[in-house]
Amino acid sequence: DIRMTQSPSSLSASVGDRVTISCRASQSIAGYLNWYQQTPGRAPKLLIYTASTLQGGVPSRFSGSGSGTDFTLTINGLQPEDFATYFCQQSYSIPYSFGRGTNLKIK
Amino acid sequence: QLQLQESGPGLVKPSETLSLTCSVSGGSISTSNYYWGWIRQPPGKGLEWIGNIYHSGSAFYNPALKSRVAMSLDTSRNQFSLKLNSMTAADTAVYHCARAWTTVLSQVVFDFWGQGAMVTVSS
Numbered sequence: 001d002i003r004m005t006q007s008p009s010s011l012s013a014s015v016g017d018r019v020t021i022s023c024r025a026s027q028s029i030a031g032y033l034n035w036y037q038q039t040p041g042r043a044p045k046l047l048i049y050t051a052s053t054l055q056g057g058v059p060s061r062f063s064g065s066g067s068g069t070d071f072t073l074t075i076n077g078l079q080p081e082d083f084a085t086y087f088c089q090q091s092y093s094i095p096y097s098f099g100r101g102t103n104l105k106i107k
Numbered sequence: 108q109l110q111l112q113e114s115g116p117g118l119v120k121p122s123e124t125l126s127l128t129c130s131v132s133g134g135s136i137s138t139s140n141y142y143w144g145w146i147r148q149p150p151g152k153g154l155e156w157i158g159n160i161y162h163s164g165s166a167f168y169n170p171a172l173k174s175r176v177a178m179s180l181d182t183s184r185n186q187f188s189l190k191l192n193s194m195t196a197a198d199t200a201v202y203h204c205a206r207a208w209t210t211v212l213s214q215v216v217f218d219f220w221g222q223g224a225m226v227t228v229s230s
Contacts, residue, residue, distance in 0.1 A: 032214045043111070043220040044203070050214055087154065091215035095169040098146075098154035 002026050002090050006099035012107040021073040021102045023088035028068045032092035035064055035073045039084045109133040111204050111221035119228050124192040129204030131185050137162055142207040143187045147200040194228045201225050
């Protein structure tokens with residue numbers, strides 16, 4: 001099984017900041033990597049798929065990059081609604097697996 | 108806008124079978140090119156993919172759970188269901204249903220999720 005490791009597990013930032021979240025796969029997954037956002041009590045939301053393709057309706061301040069084993073989610077100019085938990089997911093092979101999540105908190 | 112809503116018992120006894128239903132509105136589960144899936148998150152742990160079922164009814168499951176899982180579709184009600192037998196405390200989790208589609212490179216993407224249903228296994 002492919003293990004997905006996210007870092008950091010928690011991050012404090014301010015409105016307007018630029019933040020990056022990393023996701024590392026235990027083996028190469030090419031570009032088969034998705035990013036999601038979740039706020040407490042709400043359904044997870046797809047942000048980026050295939051490592052760098054922005055899902056429709058997602059603000060352009062979100063971007064993704066990487067391939068192989070190392071991936072990054074970047075948020076440029078944090079907005080109040082961006083404080084949430086972010087997690088990555090690989091669909092390179094079954095079982096599909098997720099990172100443990102990064103909790104982005106207001107500083 | 109597609110919406111998914113999980114329903115089922117919040118409490119299940121050890122060794123019993125969990126039955127959850129996902130009601131879909133704003134779209135049909137019979138639409139080709141989509142899968143319908145279940146993902147769970149135990150308290151304090153990461154998300155775990157349980158399985159997907161295609162609009163045709165064919166399903167594939169996480170090998171770790173495959174012996175205990177069954178998924179099905181009810182197209183007349185626009186719902187799909189999960190059954191997980193031989194429940195233990197380790198199955199305590201928030202269970203999400205979701206829609207998935209595949210990219211041209213066969214990557215599976217979960218684009219719409221339900222908010223989740225908490226299931227506790229306890230006697």
